Amino acid sequence: MKRYMQLLLATSTVVILLHACAKKNDYNTFDTTQYAASSQQYVYLKNSVNTQNTVVINATVSGSAVTALSNDSLSLYLNTTKPVSGAISGSVVTDESLVTTYNTANKTSYTLLPSAAYTLANNTGLSVAAGASSSSNGALLKLNKAALVQGVQYLLPIKVSAITGSIDISTNQNVVYVAVNVPLANTASTAKPGGYKQILYVEVNDNNPLNALNYNLTNSKTPFFDVVNIFAANINYDNVKQKPYIYFNQQVSAILSNRQKYIVPLQAKGMKVCLALLCNHQGVGFDNFTSATGINDFVQQVKKIVDDYQLDGIDIDDEYAQYGTNGQPAVNDSSLVLLTKRFREVMPNKIISYYYFSDAVSIPKYAQWNGLTVGQYIDYTYQGSYNRYSVPSMPGLTDKSKIGAYSLNLSSPQTSTSFNTNVNTVKTNGYGGTFMWYNLGAADQVTLSNGTKANLSTYFTYVSNLYYGETVTYTNQPYAKDY
Incomplete structure (x- = not known):
């Protein structure tokens, strides 16, 4: 199921480049002279x-x-x-x-x-x-x-x-x-038995990420969610500088610029907060960089954002790029691999995850090149075909505890019977407890597609009991979208 696009409302990241010359046409080689210095002297x-x-x-x-x-x-x-x-x-x-x-x-x-x-x-x-x-x-x-x-x-x-x-x-x-x-000293942790991770996506256009605070393991009081992904910053194209750049809409900008209110409380409980990066119909994304210089420029933009807002990492969402349009190159074999490699080099201690969705042209063909694989540089991948069991095929990532074979759309979940069957299949096939949960709202009770009501804490409890031996408690302190 595709998610809807971000509204284009406000710019927040400014990137400096001396001058950009015309793009090369050999999309499978890396030309370090893609960006040339200005002919003017200063x-x-x-x-x-x-x-x-x-x-x-x-x-x-x-x-x-x-x-x-x-x-x-x-x-x-x-x-x-x-x-x-x-x-x-x-x-x-x-x-x-x-x-x-x-x-x-x-x-x-x-x-x-x-x-x-x-x-x-x-x-x-x-x-x-x-x-x-x-x-x-x-x-x-x-x-x-x-x-x-x-x-x-x-x-x-x-x-x-x-x-x-x-x-x-x-x-x-x-x-x-x-x-x-300078961070605050923080010993809080979400670590749970088995080391399995619960990954939460929040559509900040609609929902406040602080609602992740509402769900905790009943006995240990450990937060149920380990990683909260802010969805999403966009990848746009600057026609003047001739390069992609990171764009924030009004909602994403509000979350990041008020990190003390919306990010720090999650981190104080031990949760990691990451920024999802989503393509935006402008012909650019993760799969069509044509030079090492271009890759490094983009990676440095992303690193600056991670550092500026003291985030814990990024999530790669390769949807909606429309490669080959807007005068941009088509996909090539090396771009995604070398991009994730460079992300890992400049952010060695940050989370790099991959949202695995059928629209992503990069998988699995474009996730391996010249003996390198995307899987060796990322921490997790999880599939985005919500409400069904499906194993991502990510070259280089073989640790089943880091592969999310099931994800649930929390705004429209399937019945608990079908859910339980899928979760049991995940466990039986050895893919551990790394689940991706999409778009948590303020209310615990939601309406299913068949019109019946269900509590999200019931779904979380089924997973928690199966993997951690504990139930999940909902604290009933909903956070409205107030930005």
């Missing part, structure tokens, strides 16, 4: 960690202390789009006013990194010699983890200041934003 700011204009540093906490940072320092260099004919020099400075600019553009809520938490040294006299395109010396930012407070997301904008020499400063890459995410 100076921009480059950091030593990545090629983006945002650097995200994640803190590790224990008790009341910040114990480690993913990076405690980085260097910043002046770069030019082509070698300069005469030497230039300049400096970089922090600009606290840009925190508001960033938050407004990205719908985030970062706090200015306090001066006690960093030092910025060697930030003047950065020089680019004649014939060169990068400064030989760099400014050095060092972070002081002792000055960081748990539960705060910090941002430090550093921008190019005065330049001596005849060259313009870039207007869109003259700032590097250093984000420092």
Whole structure:
């Protein structure tokens, strides 16, 4: 059963690119020159960690202390789009006013990194010699983890200041934003016997994801759901920059920009919160990237979102792409595999799951290439043909505990008799307790297709009894859609 598309209402993610040239036509080879530098000459700011204009540093906490940072320092260099004919020099400075600019553009809520938490040294006299395109010396930012407070997301904008020499400063890459995410110490866990996972999708156009808090195992008080997928961000195409980008509609934007209200309570109970990525009828998706550069650009966009909103991962939903339309390439054999591989490389500790649906052209043919498989890079896959037993065929994923062979549409579930039969088939065939539950609402009682009433907690209890030896209790504290 297909889900309906997201309404296109509001943009929230801005991605910077120097210039994009025309696409190549060899869709099975990876051309790293797909995105070329501008022919105009200007100076921009480059950091030593990545090629983006945002650097995200994640803190590790224990008790009341910040114990480690993913990076405690980085260097910043002046770069030019082509070698300069005469030497230039300049400096970089922090600009606290840009925190508001960033938050407004990205719908985030970062706090200015306090001066006690960093030092910025060697930030003047950065020089680019004649014939060169990068400064030989760099400014050095060092972070002081002792000055960081748990539960705060910090941002430090550093921008190019005065330049001596005849060259313009870039207007869109003259700032590097250093984000420092400090989580709260949290020992809560949803771990249950057997390690099986209950995956919940929530159509945030209709329903509040906080309703996942209503269902807990009766004796242990453990949350029934392990992963909550926010459905969904869209993959759109930017005709000016000639590349795909991530788009949020009004509802998704409201959830992410108010993470303290809608995301943190779930994470505080041990649940993982992920963002589903859904194609959007614009000819682009997961299966038609034509260059390693294009893949990396898209992956960095996604990673930035995961870091900005402190999410626990992503879900790949390869529906509605309409590959080969809108002037876009058809699918190719390598795109999906290399994309998931790159996702895993840049987000090694995040959840990457795959929504397996019959519309997805990537499976199983396009999920394996040159000895690599999608299955070796993802954590779970589950089928989206609701209310029936069907085993996803995902190359490279053989652990049956990570394969969801049954899913239930909670807004229109099948009868409990049919449900119980399907669940028993799942267990008999050894596919464990990894189930996908679609679109939880505020009410426990729902109407079945035959017009009778049923309680969702009864369905959850059947699975919980079978796999965990416990019933599920509904706490009856419904959360309305209030955004």
